[in-house]
Every structure is written in structure tokens, then in C-alpha cells.
Amino acid sequence: MAGGSSINVLEQFELHPVLGSLGEALRLSQSPIYMVVAVCLVLAFLYLGMKPAAVVPGRLQAAAEVCYEFIHTMAVDTIGAEGAAFFPFVFTLFFFILAGNYIGLLPFSFTFTSHIAVTFALALMVFVLSVVVSLKSQGLRFFAHFMPDGASPFLAPLLIPIEILSFLSRPVSLSIRLFANMVAGHVMFDIFASFVVMLAGFGVVGDVFAIGPIAINVALMALELLVGVLQAYVFAILTCIYLREAVAH
């Protein structure tokens, strides 16, 4: 992290090739490694949780079932009857982001959701999926949604560009929301942690005052645990809302 008295809060977001020149050729950095770890953790959690397959679940199984039912309820309640078909996708999306956010909170780890390339790719995937589903279920009537019902035809030249713009800005807002939240949280961590290191250079007085930034970082950790799950939830629920609009006739 920060070396000496200089603070470089962005260093933590740098990508480094793994496996030497092979990784460089495959464009393999630590980020995909953490994605694999996140995915494996989620799968292991579900596998071990559901391994007893007991009628009366234990703690881990109950946790796995709660995760399943939480996303299932969200998908079916928001999207409607067709929600069951999109449930695995929403589940994948939610836990991919949640695991990425939470793994990033571990010391010395990397947060792949703090990269706009990753979050924008996820948002674009949701956007393309919703457009494809819209065209599939509504056909060309999909384009009628860009003219709000009941609006005066004279306003059409104004309203249609606005509607199109707001539709196209969905993946941007979706991706930047997650990216900015993650970056901000980790920058704050880094700043306050650097304060501790800097205060350590002032001897005993510094040691005493260093308690402040440490306390703030503890509080920040609680906040980031909340933000991590909240952002994953927001991403998933907005995906559900877009898909509901797509399947609505």
C-alpha cells in the first residue's frame, strides 16, 4: 500500500500479471484469479450447505436455502411468472458481485468489482439480455415504449430522444454505481490506514492518535459490509426490474 509518508491510494487497483510471461500473454491478472476464488467460494458454500440435503436443515444448509429463497422471491416477485426462468441468472449475478465485494474486504486481497471494465461488462450483459428478451417477447412493439402513453404528439420530438437516452444510460448508471461505491470504500480504507502509518512516525504521541484512524477503519469495515451486500442487491433488483419491463406485454 502506501509507502513511507506518500499516499498512493490507487495502487491497490493496479493489475499485475500472474504466472509471469504466460499470464501476460493470456492477459491474466490477479483479478480473474479472485473471480475464480469468489465463484469457488460460492459454489463450495452451496455444495457443502446442501450436501446433507436434510429435511430439517442444519445451519449451513439453512443459510444456503435462505440465499436461494431470497433471490428466488426477488426474481419471481419482481419479474412475475417468467421470473423463474431468469432466477439462475439473477442468482449468478447477485452472488458474483456479492462475493467479489466481500472478498475485496479481506486484507491484501483485490476487489474485481472496483474495475469499471468488469462492472460495465456486467451491466452491458444485463442490458443486452433485457433488449434481447424485449425483442423476443414484444417484437417491434418494444420500440413503442420510447413514446410514453398519453403524451401529446407535439412533445414527441422532445420525449423520444429523452426516453432513448435514459434507456441507453441504464448500463452506464448500473456499472458506475457499483464501481464508484467499491472504489470509494477502498480509497477511504487506504487513506485512513495510511494515516496510521504516518502517525507512527511521530513517536508515542502518534501512537496514541493513531487509535482514531483505526477506529474509523473499523467503522468503515461495518459500512463496507453493508455497502457490499447493498450494491449487489441494487444490481440484482435493477436487473429484475429491467427484465420485468422486457417480459411485460
Next chain:
Amino acid sequence: MMTKTVRAGLLMSACGVSLLAATAPGAYATGMPQLDFANPLVTGQVMWGAVIFLVFYLVLSRAMLPRVSRVLEDRAHRISGDLEVARAAKHDADRAVAELQQARKDAMAEAQANLQAALDEERQAAEKQMHDINARLDMEIADAEARVAAEKARALGALREIAHDTTQALVQRLTGLAPDAQLVAQKVEGASARRAV
């Protein structure tokens, strides 16, 4: 159908994401490593991420989530089955209670009928006995009356004879003549007939 749509959409998204990764502009020279699109590692994570996400999606949708849903369905099935069994047991118990009550009612009715029959029989027997006794008493009364009447008739017959003899004796004593038996008998008959009337 929807699952197919999802899969097609995902495939298209993966293609789109790969395209984006291939054509991402590399002109950003800022402090943020995330915006350094000239760095092949930044766009590389999109490629790798697409593959990892797809694998994650496939493993979840094909293996993990069906496992969870199977357990949940099994549980719901089992609970509803147990409830069904309990409901059936309750139904059986209710029927057994109803049968018991019916049997009790039947037994009570039968006992009542037996009691009634026994009482009726007893009453009939008593009536018959009473009737017999009455008949016998009536017969004895009739016998006694007949005997009384016979005795009376005999006594009356004897009275006529006495009257006849007495009349003959009186007339003989008064007149000194033996009266005509025929006339005495006629007169006694006439007097007794007048008295009887």
C-alpha cells in the same frame, strides 16, 4: 422457452462483451489504473470474467440450484404428505368415534326395546292371570247363584207342599171333611202365584 431466451441472451452478451474488450480504446492516460484501457490486463479481465461468469452460471443453473430446489420441494412434499397422513388419521379416529357412538346408541335402543318387551310380556301375563281369575270367580258366582236358585226353588216347592198339607189339615179340622185335593192344589197355586207377583 424462457430458459432458451436467457441462454441466447447470455451468449450474445458474452459476444458483445468480448467485442468490447477487443475494441476498447486505449487512449486514457489518467491516474486511475481502472481507466488505463491501454493495459491489456484491464480488458483481459473482461474476457476472463465472461468465461468465469458463464461457467458460474452453467454450474449454478445446471447443478447447484436444482439441488437446492429439489431439497426444498422434497421438504414441501414431505410436509404436505405428513399433513395428509395426519388428516387421514384424524378422519379415521373421527369415524371410529362415530362408530362407537352409533354402537352405543344401538345398544341403548336394543336394551330399551328388550326392557319394553319384557314389561309388555309381564303386563300381558298379569292381565291374562287377572282375566282367568275373574272368569273363575264369575263361574263360581254363577254356580253359587244357580245353587241358591235351585235351593230356593226346592224350598219354594217344599213350601207349596207344606201349604197344601197345611191347607188340607186346616180345612179338615175346620170342616171335618176331607177337602178335594185337586181344589186345594188349585187354590194354593193361585195364592202363591198372587204372592209371587
